[in-house]
Amino acid sequence: xxxxxxxxxVVIVGFGWTGAIMANELTDEGLDVIAxxxxxxxxxxxxxxxxxxxxxxxxxxRHELFLxxxxxxxxxxxxxxxxxxPIRSWGxxxxxxxxGGGGVHWNGEMxxxxxxxxxxxxxxxxxxxxxxxxxxxxxxxxxxxxxxxEPHYDRFEYLCGTSxxxxxxxxxxxxxxxxxxxxxxxxxxxxxxPQPFSHTLFGKAARELGYKPFPQPSGNLSQAYTNPLxxxxxxxxYCGFCEWFGCSNYSKASxxxxxxxxxxxxxxxxxxDKSEVIRINxxxxxxxxxxxxxxxxxxxxxEQQADLxxxxxxxxxxxxxxxHSQIGQPYDPVTNTGVVGRNYTxxxxxxxxxxxxSKKFNFNPFIGSGSIGMCVDEFNGDNxxxxxxxFVGGGYVGQVQTGARPIESxxxxxxxxKWGPEWKKAVRDNYLSTVKPGTGVHGSFxxxxxxxxxxxxxxxxxxxxxxxxxxxxxxxxxxxxNKFLTDKFAEIIKAMGAEKLAVQYRTAxxxxxxxxxxxxxxxxxxxxxxxxxxxxxxxxxWDVPNLFVMGASAFxxxxxxxxxxxxxxxxxxxxxxxxxxxxRKPGRLVDx
Amino acid sequence: MINLRRRExxxxxxxxxxxxxxxxxxxxxxxxxxxPNAGNPPxxxxxxxxxxxxxxxxxxxxxxxxxxxxxxxxxxxxxxxxCAVFVDRQLAGPYGQQExxxxxxxxxxxxxxxxxxxxxxxxxxxxxxxAALDRACRERYGKSFAELSGEDKxxxxxxxxxxxxxxxxxxxxxxxxxxxxxxxxxxFADPIYGGNRDMSGWKMIGYPGARYNYLDWVNRHNERFPxxxxxxxxxxxxxxx
Numbered sequence: 113x114x115x116x117x118x119x120x121x122v123v124i125v126g127f128g129w130t131g132a133i134m135a136n137e138l139t140d141e142g143l144d145v146i147a148x149x150x151x152x153x154x155x156x157x158x159x160x161x162x163x164x165x166x167x168x169x170x171x172x173x174r175h176e177l178f179l180x181x182x183x184x185x186x187x188x189x190x191x192x193x194x195x196x197x198p199i200r201s202w203g204x205x206x207x208x209x210x211x212g213g214g215g216v217h218w219n220g221e222m223x224x225x226x227x228x229x230x231x232x233x234x235x236x237x238x239x240x241x242x243x244x245x246x247x248x249x250x251x252x253x254x255x256x257x258x259x260x261x262e263p264h265y266d267r268f269e270y271l272c273g274t275s276x277x278x279x280x281x282x283x284x285x286x287x288x289x290x291x292x293x294x295x296x297x298x299x300x301x302x303x304x305x306p307q308p309f310s311h312t313l314f315g316k317a318a319r320e321l322g323y324k325p326f327p328q329p330s331g332n333l334s335q336a337y338t339n340p341l342x343x344x345x346x347x348x349x350y351c352g353f354c355e356w357f358g359c360s361n362y363s364k365a366s367x368x369x370x371x372x373x374x375x376x377x378x379x380x381x382x383x384x385d386k387s388e389v390i391r392i393n394x395x396x397x398x399x400x401x402x403x404x405x406x407x408x409x410x411x412x413x414x415e416q417q418a419d420l421x422x423x424x425x426x427x428x429x430x431x432x433x434x435x436h437s438q439i440g441q442p443y444d445p446v447t448n449t450g451v452v453g454r455n456y457t458x459x460x461x462x463x464x465x466x467x468x469x470s471k472k473f474n475f476n477p478f479i480g481s482g483s484i485g486m487c488v489d490e491f492n493g494d495n496x497x498x499x500x501x502x503f504v505g506g507g508y509v510g511q512v513q514t515g516a517r518p519i520e521s522x523x524x525x526x527x528x529x530k531w532g533p534e535w536k537k538a539v540r541d542n543y544l545s546t547v548k549p550g551t552g553v554h555g556s557f558x559x560x561x562x563x564x565x566x567x568x569x570x571x572x573x574x575x576x577x578x579x580x581x582x583x584x585x586x587x588x589x590x591x592x593x594n595k596f597l598t599d600k601f602a603e604i605i606k607a608m609g610a611e612k613l614a615v616q617y618r619t620a621x622x623x624x625x626x627x628x629x630x631x632x633x634x635x636x637x638x639x640x641x642x643x644x645x646x647x648x649x650x651x652x653x654w655d656v657p658n659l660f661v662m663g664a665s666a667f668x669x670x671x672x673x674x675x676x677x678x679x680x681x682x683x684x685x686x687x688x689x690x691x692x693x694x695x696r697k698p699g700r701l702v703d704x
Numbered sequence: 705m706i707n708l709r710r711r712e713x714x715x716x717x718x719x720x721x722x723x724x725x726x727x728x729x730x731x732x733x734x735x736x737x738x739x740p741n742a743g744n745p746p747x748x749x750x751x752x753x754x755x756x757x758x759x760x761x762x763x764x765x766x767x768x769x770x771x772x773x774x775x776x777x778x779x780x781x782x783x784x785x786x787c788a789v790f791v792d793r794q795l796a797g798p799y800g801q802q803e804x805x806x807x808x809x810x811x812x813x814x815x816x817x818x819x820x821x822x823x824x825x826x827x828x829x830x831x832x833x834x835a836a837l838d839r840a841c842r843e844r845y846g847k848s849f850a851e852l853s854g855e856d857k858x859x860x861x862x863x864x865x866x867x868x869x870x871x872x873x874x875x876x877x878x879x880x881x882x883x884x885x886x887x888x889x890x891x892f893a894d895p896i897y898g899g900n901r902d903m904s905g906w907k908m909i910g911y912p913g914a915r916y917n918y919l920d921w922v923n924r925h926n927e928r929f930p931x932x933x934x935x936x937x938x939x940x941x942x943x944x945x
Contacts, residue, residue, distance in 0.1 A: 166914035180804035309925035349917040386729035408729035518892035543909035623817040
């Protein structure tokens with residue numbers, strides 16, 4: 113039996129970005145808040161100091177900062193006819209672990225979604241007609257609009273000190289920024305990062321082709337910055353060890369650098385690390401959460417009661433905890449009923465590597481930051497007429513190379529042998545003059561009736577619970593979208609002066625072994641109808657009103673941008689609804 | 705109700721020992737936890753005898769390393785760069801035994817895009833793969849792989865890569881692909897792990913190593929970065945007089 117702990121006002125499950133934001137907001141209301149984090153405490157001086165953080169083998173190849181699949185994993189299959197098998201070693205995505213969550217080892221890309229992304233179904237149906245969408249596509253409007261989220265986007269950008277060039281200031285298009293972005297109420301808090309050679313060259317080539325390139329908005333800062341909580345970040349040093357790595361330099365926005373030192377001083381906040389919540393408890397009515405049960409690192413079970421439960425783990429784990437706690441009706445794709453596990457999505461990623469004449473080009477590609485880059489947004493969302501192309505969605509394309517760590521960045525031109533003297537010579541001749549954009553084509557991934565999450569029937573976790581099962585494949589719409597974007601991207605890389613291109617399209621079947629991004633979304637989506645969403649527009653559970661679920665699990669489908677800024681903005685939006693409405697009158701914020 | 709099997713639970717979290725300064729769950733309140741020198745730097749690989757490979761396996765690996773990365777006038781070959789030592793120490797460590805990976809049964813064959821589905825970790829794959837390679841060479845040439853002429857070695861590996869040489873009980877092409885990947889990784893990982901000796905891999909490509917600050921260089925376009933590489937333990941020249 114679990115031992116009971118004294119009741120708290122609020123319990124927070126998972127302590128990454130959204131957990132930290134909610135803890136800070138709700139302690140400001142004077143509430144007594146406790147947060148549980150499955151992984152260990154992490155900080156720069158202990159876990160990733162400048163003396164040994166630059167270790168590609170340890171952090172990138174051997175996944176030092178990530179969850180071990182042994183602790184918890186998922187099963188995967190492409191379709192409902194296949195037998196799902198466990199993901200024994202991470203590949204397509206990297207689930208975070210530890211205090212700060214993905215905010216520790218992310219790249220720091222700070223993208224706002226387009227205004228049309230939030231009303232996607234309505235927008236596309238109005239412009240192209242319902243028949244233009246694939247029959248099995250299950251995209252939805254979010255229930256929240258860009259204008260409603262704008263102040264919260266702004267807040268998270270200023271918390272992080274985001275470096276960028278505004279493209280649309282209160283409706284006025286700005287030179288040098290992204291002309292397609294929604295109106296922003298004020299400029300970025302810090303100017304854009306300077307761009308290394310290849311990124312600059314990409315911008316020039318794109319401009320000459322008629323595009324409007326702009327620097328990628330970045331959570332690695334161009335200059336020192338003091339945020340609204342009084343915490344200071346240092347300027348990025350372009351060390352080239354950002355994604356997969358923690359920042360030793362306090363230059364990357366993370367819960368550790370932007371919230372924690374302020375939050376921890378509050379007497380009404382407590383954090384427990386290495387404590388894994390295994391269930392959200394509900395009372396007999398099934399409509400009220402009473403708290404959570406967690407297991408600490410000695411194997412002891414505890415029950416923490418609370419009036420308000422904030423679920424803020426990584427997207428997949430939010431869905432898994434809802435399924436294990438039997439909150440909300442599990443989704444069934446056959447009958448098309450239920451909601452938990454519905455509209456699961458990823459990101460449609462591809463790239464083009466460019467090989468340049470080493471006598472003319474020296475890119476020093478090891479110089480980079482996590483969100484350095486020059487991008488074009490002409491082919492994102494519905495920024496272009498999809499009518500002639502026969503697909504919907506899109507993405508940004510850009511030279512967003514984050515460095516050139518040598519295990520993964522010693523590329524050779526297509527056709528070179530994989531080993532031996534020719535391989536060796538090609539590596540030597542190409543390392544400094546190769547452009548390797550990584551996630552250079554960053555496309556949307558829309559939702560489908562038979563792409564979903566449920567509980568596996570065979571494989572179990574270490575507590576004996578069923579693993580969660582991922583059923584996912586790439587559909588024609590995304591494959592066409594990717595082909596279109598990748599070809600456009602290749603034209604720009606070619607125009608930079610590349611002699612040889614290695615063009616990699618994203619194709620079916622969806623592959624769980626190759627890294628794409630950690631942008632997994634959906635499964636506990638927000639919306640306007642309890643029949644097709646788990647959460648209302650304030651991220652409040654339709655079924656259990658004292659439960660709020662943060663994170664990208666709330667995205668009804670995934671736009672062509674990195675998710676974190678929207679995840680943070682949604683947390684502030686939800687916190688604001690709790691502070692201004694829920695706490696005054698606890699209960700449903702939207703009538704079901 | 706969840707029945708927590710304590711032994712299994714402890715097995716599941718043992719991996720935390722590698723990363724966490726304190727293993728027990730802790731309550732953090734009032735101030736940020738911090739202790740001096742609580743970091744966990746990687747231990748430097750000790751040179752000396754093989755830790756995983758037998759003598760025969762080690763000879764085969766050194767020979768493989770030199771085929772994959774042949775020595776030339778400017779740069780060390782895979783053997784002298786320590787690539788086989790790198791692979792040896794990796795196989796002797798957590799990687800060799802799939803530590804931290806999900807190893808619960810049943811093990812079923814699946815599609816390639818569902819990932820590795822075997823109880824066998826890299827250590828066992830190497831053990832079986834190297835033995836099968838030597839057996840195949842003895843059958844064809846009457847010698848182990850390491851004893852073959854340079855030309856014969858290349859012929860064997862080329863046939864292996866193309867699937868024209870079958871190994872007994874082992875998928876030869878995927879085994880060789882794994883060896884290529886691991887040996888090349890040894891050339892480019894930090895020298896602290898036993899390969900990339902003298903930072904030969906980094907010098908070869910012009911990678912300046914575990915540096916930390918390129919602020920002065922981000923705006924200097926198309927200029928060769930002038931400084932030699934450093935590793936996590938510094939540069940050998942710093943400690944040589």
